[in-house]
Amino acid sequence: MSINLLELTSGALGDDFVQLVSSLFGEDVGKIGKGISTLVPAVLGGIAQEGATPEGAQGLLSALDSVPTDIHLPEQFGKQLATPESRDELQQIGHGLLNQLFGDKIDALTDAVSSVSGIGHAVSGHAGEQITLASGGDISREVSGGLLTLVTPAIFSVVKKVVGENKLDAGGLSRLLSEQHDTLLGALSPQLTSMLGFGSATAFLGSLTGKFSEAAQDAEARAKAVAAKVSEPVSTVVAEASSRPRRWWPWLLLILVALAAFPLLNTKPTAEKATPTVDETASAGSSAATAASEPAGTASAPMASTDSAPASSTAGPAKVYFATGKADIDADGQQAVKSAVDAAKSAGGGVDVTGYTDKTGDLHANEELAKKRALAVKDALLAAGLADDKIHMKPPQSVTGAGNDKEARRVEITPAQ
Numbered sequence: 001m002s003i004n005l006l007e008l009t010s011g012a013l014g015d016d017f018v019q020l021v022s023s024l025f026g027e028d029v030g031k032i033g034k035g036i037s038t039l040v041p042a043v044l045g046g047i048a049q050e051g052a053t054p055e056g057a058q059g060l061l062s063a064l065d066s067v068p069t070d071i072h073l074p075e076q077f078g079k080q081l082a083t084p085e086s087r088d089e090l091q092q093i094g095h096g097l098l099n100q101l102f103g104d105k106i107d108a109l110t111d112a113v114s115s116v117s118g119i120g121h122a123v124s125g126h127a128g129e130q131i132t133l134a135s136g137g138d139i140s141r142e143v144s145g146g147l148l149t150l151v152t153p154a155i156f157s158v159v160k161k162v163v164g165e166n167k168l169d170a171g172g173l174s175r176l177l178s179e180q181h182d183t184l185l186g187a188l189s190p191q192l193t194s195m196l197g198f199g200s201a202t203a204f205l206g207s208l209t210g211k212f213s214e215a216a217q218d219a220e221a222r223a224k225a226v227a228a229k230v231s232e233p234v235s236t237v238v239a240e241a242s243s244r245p246r247r248w249w250p251w252l253l254l255i256l257v258a259l260a261a262f263p264l265l266n267t268k269p270t271a272e273k274a275t276p277t278v279d280e281t282a283s284a285g286s287s288a289a290t291a292a293s294e295p296a297g298t299a300s301a302p303m304a305s306t307d308s309a310p311a312s313s314t315a316g317p318a319k320v321y322f323a324t325g326k327a328d329i330d331a332d333g334q335q336a337v338k339s340a341v342d343a344a345k346s347a348g349g350g351v352d353v354t355g356y357t358d359k360t361g362d363l364h365a366n367e368e369l370a371k372k373r374a375l376a377v378k379d380a381l382l383a384a385g386l387a388d389d390k391i392h393m394k395p396p397q398s399v400t401g402a403g404n405d406k407e408a409r410r411v412e413i414t415p416a417q
Contacts (some may be wrong), residue, residue: 003166003176006183008039009072009158013151016074021150025143026082027119035117041187042109043155045205046101048177048184050324055332057174059323062161063100066093071157079366087150094149097156103325104365105196107141110197111148114144153246159248179402181205198358200396206405227369242373254314318343318413320377321406327372329380341384350390356397358408370396377411 013036022032051057068090070076098106113119163173188201198204236382318340322334330336345353355370355377378391399408 003162003179004178004183005044005159005162005180006041006187007282008162009044010037011156012072013040013154017072017077017154020074020078020081021147024150025146030145031119035113035119035144036164037358038113038116038150038192039148039151040155041184042113042182042189042192043098043101043152045184045188046174047156047159048180049405050101051177054170054174056406057177058170060159060173061098061163061170063097064141064156064163066096067153067160069157069160070095072154072161077154081150087242087346090153090253091146091149096150097152100323103260105361106368108361109192110144110148112189112192113148114141115145115188115195116122119144119147121351135209162371222299225399293379293402320373320380320411320413322373322409322411324409327369327376329376333377334380337380338384341381344386344390344415347415350392351381351386352394352414352416353381354394354397354412355411356399357409358399358405366398367396373409373411377413381413390416 016032018029018033018036021036022029045059051060051136065392068076068080070161071080072088081087090160095106098109102109124129162176166172166176168176185205188204190201193201193204196204298410318336320329320332320336322328325329340351353374355372356372357366357370360366374393374396381391382388399405
């Protein structure tokens with residue numbers, strides 16, 4: 001699939017679209033155009049990072065459902081701006097999308113777009129008067145912030161159109177986004193990525209292709225495991241079926257010999273031949289008594305013990321992943337918590353809970369969010385039945401990578417040390 005999302009989006013948000021936005025804010029057309037051209041690769045980069053795995057792409061597909069269809073078309077965009085109510089609705093959608101992609105970096109993104117484009121440095125009023133502002137001023141941020149929340153849904157609208165026309169599922173969208181890496185790398189503003197706290201465009205995009213490759217390998221491994229599980233019982237049945245004739249032939253031969261020899265037996269009473277000796281009776285009675293007194297399932301008990309013991313000792317940490325800027329536990333996270341509780345109860349021990357964050361942006365804010373997520377996991381552990389004294393909270397840990405790296409948005413549950 002050869003689709004250039006940057007080219008499609010830039011073409012869709014062309015001169016007519018820029019003119020419409022410029023009229024709305026009373027801002028210079030050139031500055032609005034520069035702001036949009038700066039914003040488009042940044043938002044597409046955030047989308048590509050979020051959808052680098054099939055799981056993240058599934059979340060993007062859900063987000064696309066909230067975006068008005070064809071909002072990138074000037075006539076549709078104009079209708080959305082026609083009333084304050086519809087404009088506010090579009091801005092709420094835009095703010096939600098930006099929060100999903102950039103979390104607590106939205107303000108930095110707003111200032112970066114303003115700085116790169118010059119928006120707000122000289123704003124034209126409706127009467128034509130010029131208001132000179134310092135960089136980062138309130139009006140500058142207001143205009144740039146409005147631009148971000150209105151234009152971001154239009155960018156998503158282009159992606160939504162591509163997804164619909166090509167009938168992409170989560171995996172297909174993930175593959176498409178992974179192909180955008182090189183194009184976006186050359187289009188991102190170094191000034192913007194620097195103001196977002198990244199050393200370069202490469203750092204902003206992070207390990208996009210690497211994460212996609214890992215996801216593909218993981219999916220392939222899971223598919224092979226499923227195939228092995230399906231084929232294993234079939235091979236077992238075939239092996240057993242082929243071995244049955246060999247096991248029954250000796251018994252069948254013995255029965256035939258006995259039937260042939262029966263007429264040759266002497267005429268002594270069969271009761272005499274059937275009467276067992278005292279030793280045989282005692283031995284049989286002893287064996288029967290032993291079998292009767294032995295508790296059912298005794299033979300299988302050691303096997304059950306052998307199977308269950310290694311599970312708690314070799315199992316890796318349970319990981320609960322969170323959306324950007326969020327501390328809510330989704331269904332997969334709840335399942336990870338339940339598995340951790342079951343393992344802890346089986347082992348009779350406790351667990352350590354550690355929140356992770358990255359080193360980009362505001363370190364204090366990142367650590368507070370990591371603590372909040374760790375406390376959410378603790379509450380889930382308690383709700384799942386693990387005693388409070390079995391839960392040990394650990395200080396937040398930092399990882400390297402991009403600010404929206406999935407591994408920097410996790411909480412790990414490990415056996416207590």
